[in-house]
Amino acid sequence: MVRAPCCDEIGLKKGPWTLEEDQILISYIQKYGHANWRALPKKAGLLRCGKSCRLRWVNYLRPDIKRGNFTLEEEETIIKLHEMLGNRWSAIAAKLPGRTDNELKNVWHTHLKKRLKQYQIKPVTKQNPKSKPKIKCESSDNISTIQSEPGNSSSIPGQTPMWPQPSSSEVSSITDVTTATSDREVNNKAMKAENMEYSWEYFPEIDESFWSDALSSDNSSAPVNFGGVSEEFQSQVPSSSIDHVMEPDYGYSQNLDDAMEFWYNLFIKAGGEQELITEF
Protein backbone atom coordinates (compact mmCIF):
# COMPACT_ATOMS: atom_id res chain seq x y z
CA MET A 1 0.00 0.00 0.00
CA VAL A 2 1.28 3.46 -0.86
CA ARG A 3 1.63 5.90 1.98
CA ALA A 4 -0.87 8.73 1.84
CA PRO A 5 0.72 12.02 0.84
CA CYS A 6 1.01 14.68 3.48
CA CYS A 7 1.71 18.27 2.53
CA ASP A 8 1.74 17.34 -1.14
CA GLU A 9 -2.00 16.98 -1.14
CA ILE A 10 -3.57 19.32 -3.66
CA GLY A 11 -4.85 22.56 -2.20
CA LEU A 12 -2.95 22.38 1.04
CA LYS A 13 -1.13 25.52 2.05
CA LYS A 14 2.56 25.73 2.86
CA GLY A 15 4.74 28.47 4.27
CA PRO A 16 4.26 30.96 7.06
CA TRP A 17 1.10 30.80 9.14
CA THR A 18 -1.30 33.72 9.25
CA LEU A 19 -2.82 35.12 12.44
CA GLU A 20 -6.17 33.79 11.37
CA GLU A 21 -4.85 30.27 10.90
CA ASP A 22 -3.19 30.44 14.30
CA GLN A 23 -6.43 31.45 15.94
CA ILE A 24 -8.35 28.65 14.24
CA LEU A 25 -5.80 26.10 15.37
CA ILE A 26 -5.65 27.42 18.94
CA SER A 27 -9.39 27.51 19.39
CA TYR A 28 -9.83 24.05 17.90
CA ILE A 29 -7.19 22.49 20.16
CA GLN A 30 -8.57 24.28 23.20
CA LYS A 31 -11.98 22.79 22.47
CA TYR A 32 -11.16 19.33 21.21
CA GLY A 33 -7.48 18.68 21.90
CA HIS A 34 -5.13 17.15 19.38
CA ALA A 35 -5.63 13.42 19.58
CA ASN A 36 -5.32 12.97 15.83
CA TRP A 37 -3.13 15.47 14.00
CA ARG A 38 -3.91 14.02 10.61
CA ALA A 39 -7.63 14.53 10.99
CA LEU A 40 -7.32 17.84 12.83
CA PRO A 41 -6.90 20.30 9.94
CA LYS A 42 -9.94 18.98 8.11
CA LYS A 43 -12.10 19.13 11.24
CA ALA A 44 -10.78 22.58 12.16
CA GLY A 45 -11.22 23.90 8.64
CA LEU A 46 -7.56 24.53 7.99
CA LEU A 47 -5.94 24.07 4.59
CA ARG A 48 -2.83 22.61 6.17
CA CYS A 49 -1.54 19.10 6.63
CA GLY A 50 -1.57 17.57 10.09
CA LYS A 51 2.15 17.64 10.31
CA SER A 52 2.25 21.36 9.68
CA CYS A 53 -0.43 21.92 12.33
CA ARG A 54 1.44 19.85 14.86
CA LEU A 55 4.67 21.72 14.20
CA ARG A 56 2.97 25.09 14.49
CA TRP A 57 1.35 24.13 17.78
CA VAL A 58 4.38 22.47 19.32
CA ASN A 59 6.91 25.10 18.29
CA TYR A 60 4.92 28.28 18.48
CA LEU A 61 1.34 28.26 19.73
CA ARG A 62 1.54 26.04 22.80
CA PRO A 63 0.61 28.15 25.84
CA ASP A 64 3.60 27.02 27.89
CA ILE A 65 6.19 28.21 25.37
CA LYS A 66 8.78 30.47 26.93
CA ARG A 67 9.64 33.46 24.77
CA GLY A 68 12.71 35.62 24.77
CA ASN A 69 16.44 35.14 24.88
CA PHE A 70 18.09 32.19 26.49
CA THR A 71 19.65 32.83 29.89
CA LEU A 72 23.24 31.89 30.60
CA GLU A 73 22.01 29.06 32.78
CA GLU A 74 19.83 27.75 29.96
CA GLU A 75 22.71 27.92 27.51
CA GLU A 76 24.97 26.10 29.92
CA THR A 77 22.32 23.46 30.44
CA ILE A 78 22.00 23.00 26.68
CA ILE A 79 25.75 22.57 26.28
CA LYS A 80 25.88 20.19 29.18
CA LEU A 81 22.97 18.12 27.94
CA HIS A 82 24.31 18.12 24.41
CA GLU A 83 27.53 16.62 25.73
CA MET A 84 25.51 13.87 27.35
CA LEU A 85 22.78 13.31 24.78
CA GLY A 86 24.15 14.49 21.47
CA ASN A 87 21.70 15.91 18.93
CA ARG A 88 18.68 14.50 20.70
CA TRP A 89 16.98 17.86 20.78
CA SER A 90 13.65 16.62 21.98
CA ALA A 91 15.32 14.95 24.96
CA ILE A 92 17.24 18.15 25.69
CA ALA A 93 14.08 20.23 25.32
CA ALA A 94 12.36 17.99 27.84
CA LYS A 95 14.86 19.23 30.44
CA LEU A 96 14.20 22.88 29.60
CA PRO A 97 10.58 23.73 30.34
CA GLY A 98 9.06 26.10 27.81
CA ARG A 99 11.75 25.59 25.19
CA THR A 100 11.19 23.61 22.03
CA ASP A 101 13.50 21.22 20.27
CA ASN A 102 13.44 23.45 17.21
CA GLU A 103 14.44 26.47 19.27
CA LEU A 104 17.29 24.54 20.90
CA LYS A 105 18.47 23.32 17.56
CA ASN A 106 18.53 26.87 16.26
CA VAL A 107 20.32 28.34 19.24
CA TRP A 108 22.84 25.51 19.09
CA HIS A 109 23.65 26.06 15.44
CA THR A 110 23.68 29.85 15.62
CA HIS A 111 25.40 30.51 18.98
CA LEU A 112 26.61 27.65 21.06
CA LYS A 113 28.42 25.58 18.45
CA LYS A 114 30.48 28.59 17.53
CA ARG A 115 31.26 29.22 21.17
CA LEU A 116 32.45 25.67 21.73
CA LYS A 117 34.50 25.83 18.57
CA GLN A 118 36.12 28.96 19.89
CA TYR A 119 37.06 27.13 23.10
CA GLN A 120 38.48 24.22 21.18
CA ILE A 121 40.74 26.42 19.08
CA LYS A 122 41.70 28.75 21.89
CA PRO A 123 44.98 27.72 23.48
CA VAL A 124 44.97 26.66 27.11
CA THR A 125 46.28 29.69 28.95
CA LYS A 126 46.28 28.36 32.48
CA GLN A 127 48.79 25.62 31.77
CA ASN A 128 51.54 25.04 34.28
CA PRO A 129 54.79 25.39 32.31
CA LYS A 130 56.54 22.85 34.54
CA SER A 131 53.92 20.19 34.04
CA LYS A 132 53.86 17.39 31.50
CA PRO A 133 52.97 18.40 27.96
CA LYS A 134 49.27 18.28 27.25
CA ILE A 135 48.17 15.27 25.23
CA LYS A 136 47.00 16.39 21.84
CA CYS A 137 43.69 14.89 20.86
CA GLU A 138 42.62 17.06 17.96
CA SER A 139 42.97 14.32 15.40
CA SER A 140 42.32 10.62 15.21
CA ASP A 141 45.98 10.19 14.24
CA ASN A 142 47.08 11.26 17.68
CA ILE A 143 44.59 8.96 19.29
CA SER A 144 45.64 5.98 17.28
CA THR A 145 49.27 6.70 18.12
CA ILE A 146 48.46 6.52 21.80
CA GLN A 147 46.35 3.42 21.38
CA SER A 148 48.99 1.64 19.38
CA GLU A 149 51.65 1.90 22.05
CA PRO A 150 52.43 -1.66 23.11
CA GLY A 151 51.06 -2.50 26.50
CA ASN A 152 49.38 0.81 26.88
CA SER A 153 46.18 0.33 28.81
CA SER A 154 45.73 3.86 30.05
CA SER A 155 44.50 6.93 28.27
CA ILE A 156 47.65 8.84 29.17
CA PRO A 157 50.92 6.93 29.02
CA GLY A 158 52.34 6.36 32.45
CA GLN A 159 49.11 7.20 34.23
CA THR A 160 46.49 5.06 35.87
CA PRO A 161 43.43 4.48 33.68
CA MET A 162 40.43 6.48 34.82
CA TRP A 163 38.06 3.64 34.09
CA PRO A 164 38.58 -0.10 33.80
CA GLN A 165 38.78 -1.36 30.27
CA PRO A 166 36.15 -4.00 29.44
CA SER A 167 37.31 -7.53 28.80
CA SER A 168 37.47 -8.81 25.24
CA SER A 169 34.38 -10.94 25.84
CA GLU A 170 32.49 -7.89 27.11
CA VAL A 171 33.53 -5.94 24.03
CA SER A 172 32.50 -8.81 21.82
CA SER A 173 29.08 -9.11 23.40
CA ILE A 174 28.50 -5.40 22.87
CA THR A 175 29.72 -5.16 19.30
CA ASP A 176 29.29 -8.56 17.65
CA VAL A 177 26.68 -7.92 14.97
CA THR A 178 26.39 -11.62 14.13
CA THR A 179 24.48 -12.14 17.37
CA ALA A 180 21.99 -9.40 16.61
CA THR A 181 18.39 -10.48 16.18
CA SER A 182 17.13 -7.42 14.30
CA ASP A 183 18.32 -4.72 11.95
CA ARG A 184 17.97 -2.22 14.74
CA GLU A 185 20.23 -4.29 16.96
CA VAL A 186 22.74 -4.65 14.13
CA ASN A 187 22.81 -0.88 13.78
CA ASN A 188 23.15 -0.33 17.52
CA LYS A 189 26.01 -2.76 17.77
CA ALA A 190 27.75 -1.28 14.76
CA MET A 191 27.46 2.19 16.27
CA LYS A 192 28.85 1.02 19.60
CA ALA A 193 31.73 -0.70 17.84
CA GLU A 194 32.45 2.50 15.96
CA ASN A 195 32.40 4.54 19.16
CA MET A 196 34.75 2.14 20.87
CA GLU A 197 37.14 2.35 17.97
CA TYR A 198 37.33 6.09 18.43
CA SER A 199 37.77 6.19 22.16
CA TRP A 200 41.03 5.71 23.98
CA GLU A 201 39.70 3.25 26.46
CA TYR A 202 36.02 2.81 25.82
CA PHE A 203 35.06 5.99 27.57
CA PRO A 204 31.96 5.17 29.58
CA GLU A 205 28.64 6.74 28.81
CA ILE A 206 28.38 10.06 30.61
CA ASP A 207 25.50 10.28 33.02
CA GLU A 208 24.23 12.99 35.34
CA SER A 209 26.80 12.08 37.98
CA PHE A 210 29.53 13.48 35.75
CA TRP A 211 28.23 16.96 36.24
CA SER A 212 27.94 19.10 39.30
CA ASP A 213 24.40 19.91 40.36
CA ALA A 214 25.42 23.45 41.18
CA LEU A 215 23.63 24.69 38.09
CA SER A 216 20.36 24.26 39.88
CA SER A 217 21.54 26.17 42.91
CA ASP A 218 19.51 29.29 43.58
CA ASN A 219 21.84 30.63 46.22
CA SER A 220 23.03 33.69 44.37
CA SER A 221 25.70 34.54 46.92
CA ALA A 222 27.45 31.20 46.50
CA PRO A 223 30.03 30.67 43.78
CA VAL A 224 28.22 29.45 40.75
CA ASN A 225 29.59 26.36 39.12
CA PHE A 226 28.84 26.89 35.46
CA GLY A 227 29.12 23.56 33.78
CA GLY A 228 31.46 22.18 36.42
CA VAL A 229 32.02 18.47 36.70
CA SER A 230 30.98 16.74 39.88
CA GLU A 231 33.36 16.20 42.75
CA GLU A 232 32.77 12.48 42.35
CA PHE A 233 34.12 12.64 38.82
CA GLN A 234 36.99 14.89 39.78
CA SER A 235 38.00 12.41 42.45
CA GLN A 236 38.42 9.77 39.74
CA VAL A 237 40.79 11.94 37.74
CA PRO A 238 44.43 11.75 38.78
CA SER A 239 45.38 15.19 40.02
CA SER A 240 48.40 15.26 37.71
CA SER A 241 46.16 14.89 34.70
CA ILE A 242 44.07 17.84 35.82
CA ASP A 243 47.06 20.00 36.67
CA HIS A 244 48.54 19.94 33.23
CA VAL A 245 45.30 21.06 31.69
CA MET A 246 44.10 23.63 34.15
CA GLU A 247 43.88 24.17 37.86
CA PRO A 248 41.02 22.14 39.28
CA ASP A 249 39.35 25.06 40.99
CA TYR A 250 38.42 26.49 37.61
CA GLY A 251 35.64 23.97 37.71
CA TYR A 252 34.16 26.17 40.39
CA SER A 253 34.70 29.52 38.83
CA GLN A 254 32.30 32.39 38.74
CA ASN A 255 33.81 33.12 35.37
CA LEU A 256 31.75 31.35 32.74
CA ASP A 257 34.51 31.26 30.15
CA ASP A 258 37.07 29.75 32.50
CA ALA A 259 34.65 27.18 33.83
CA MET A 260 33.59 26.13 30.36
CA GLU A 261 37.16 25.91 29.21
CA PHE A 262 37.99 23.81 32.23
CA TRP A 263 35.38 21.13 31.85
CA TYR A 264 35.57 21.09 28.11
CA ASN A 265 39.32 20.46 28.16
CA LEU A 266 38.90 17.88 30.87
CA PHE A 267 36.20 16.12 28.92
CA ILE A 268 38.32 16.11 25.77
CA LYS A 269 41.31 14.82 27.61
CA ALA A 270 39.29 12.07 29.22
CA GLY A 271 38.41 10.71 25.80
CA GLY A 272 35.04 12.24 25.11
CA GLU A 273 36.30 14.46 22.38
CA GLN A 274 35.94 12.65 19.13
CA GLU A 275 32.35 13.31 18.22
CA LEU A 276 32.50 16.97 19.14
CA ILE A 277 35.69 17.78 17.32
CA THR A 278 34.85 16.05 14.07
CA GLU A 279 31.51 17.80 14.12
CA PHE A 280 33.02 21.24 13.69
Place this chain on the structure above:
DNA sequence: AATGGGGCCAACCGCTCCGTG
Protein backbone atom coordinates in the same frame (compact mmCIF):
# COMPACT_ATOMS: atom_id res chain seq x y z
C1' DA B 1 19.56 54.84 -1.58
C1' DA B 2 21.09 50.43 -3.26
C1' DT B 3 23.04 46.17 -2.48
C1' DG B 4 25.23 42.25 -0.72
C1' DG B 5 26.45 39.33 3.07
C1' DG B 6 25.48 37.16 7.35
C1' DG B 7 22.47 35.97 11.20
C1' DC B 8 18.41 34.17 12.61
C1' DC B 9 14.27 31.44 12.90
C1' DA B 10 9.97 29.33 11.32
C1' DA B 11 8.73 25.75 8.62
C1' DC B 12 9.44 21.88 5.55
C1' DC B 13 11.34 17.27 4.34
C1' DG B 14 12.48 12.74 4.93
C1' DC B 15 13.33 9.35 7.92
C1' DT B 16 12.56 6.43 12.15
C1' DC B 17 9.81 4.94 15.87
C1' DC B 18 5.94 2.87 17.76
C1' DG B 19 1.23 1.36 18.32
C1' DT B 20 -2.26 -1.38 16.25
C1' DG B 21 -4.60 -4.89 13.67
Place this chain on the structure above:
DNA sequence: GCACGGAGCGGTTGGCCCCAT
Protein backbone atom coordinates in the same frame (compact mmCIF):
# COMPACT_ATOMS: atom_id res chain seq x y z
C1' DG C 1 6.00 -11.81 13.19
C1' DC C 2 4.62 -8.58 9.81
C1' DA C 3 2.65 -4.56 7.49
C1' DC C 4 0.71 -0.28 7.87
C1' DG C 5 -0.08 4.43 9.26
C1' DG C 6 0.32 8.25 12.46
C1' DA C 7 3.41 10.72 15.38
C1' DG C 8 7.72 12.42 16.38
C1' DC C 9 12.44 13.68 15.49
C1' DG C 10 16.55 15.75 13.47
C1' DG C 11 18.51 17.92 9.42
C1' DT C 12 17.97 21.41 6.23
C1' DT C 13 16.29 25.46 3.89
C1' DG C 14 13.82 29.71 2.47
C1' DG C 15 13.11 34.12 3.46
C1' DC C 16 13.16 38.06 6.40
C1' DC C 17 15.90 41.41 8.82
C1' DC C 18 19.87 44.01 9.98
C1' DC C 19 24.13 46.05 9.14
C1' DA C 20 28.17 47.38 6.62
C1' DT C 21 29.82 49.21 2.45
